[in-house]
Amino acid sequence: MGEEISVEIEEGKVLIISLVSVGEPDQDGRRMVNYELNGMARDAVIIDKSVQPKTKAKPKAGLADPNQVAAPIPGLVAALSTSMGAKVKKGEKLLLMEAMKMQTTVYSPCDGVVSDLNIAVGDTVEAKDLLVRIKPT
Incomplete structure (x- = not known):
């Protein structure tokens, strides 16, 4: 110091x-x-690499895979509009994120069924974290 x-x-x-x-x-x-x-x-x-993190890092989305939905920004998951097993249409609202009092809506990139939901309301995510995986129908 x-x-x-x-x-x-x-x-x-x-x-x-x-x-x-x-x-x-x-x-x-x-x-x-x-x-x-x-x-x-x-x-x-x-x-600080000498400190063991207490939280597990979230997996990153494969940006080339159109069935994986990545976090567009770092922020807080404010609301979920879908659930595991839910059928979704392309352009349908999946969730709402907040960052610095600004809200961002995340939409489904394709038609399908939600096969993996890696987040819950209140979770903090980083950009490109895998939020949702959609199995095409």
């Missing part, structure tokens, strides 16, 4: 970086790092 370094990014341009604080790890093993960059306060979230 309090250590200050200077980094020359090109001739005549030097960044002065000072570590202010490092927060406790969260359930995913991430820490908030507070630092100053040329006197301006900044924050960054880093993954």
Whole structure:
């Protein structure tokens, strides 16, 4: 804490970086790092690889597979409009996500039956996480 370094990014341009604080790890093993960059306060979230995450990472969707529905943004699952075994049509609403008070609706990319539902209301997801798998009919 309090250590200050200077980094020359090109001739005549030097960044002065000072570590202010490092927060406790969260359930995913991430820490908030507070630092100053040329006197301006900044924050960054880093993954502490020495900490074992308490939550299991969600599988990522195969973006080339049209039957897998990926999270379009990182955010919170606010509402589900489908369930396991439900028949869905292309363009039908599957779920509602929230991020920074903005809502995003996720729609079915094809006709089929919901064969895998990897989320529940209240779950936090990252972009490209596998949300729903649809078995074509």
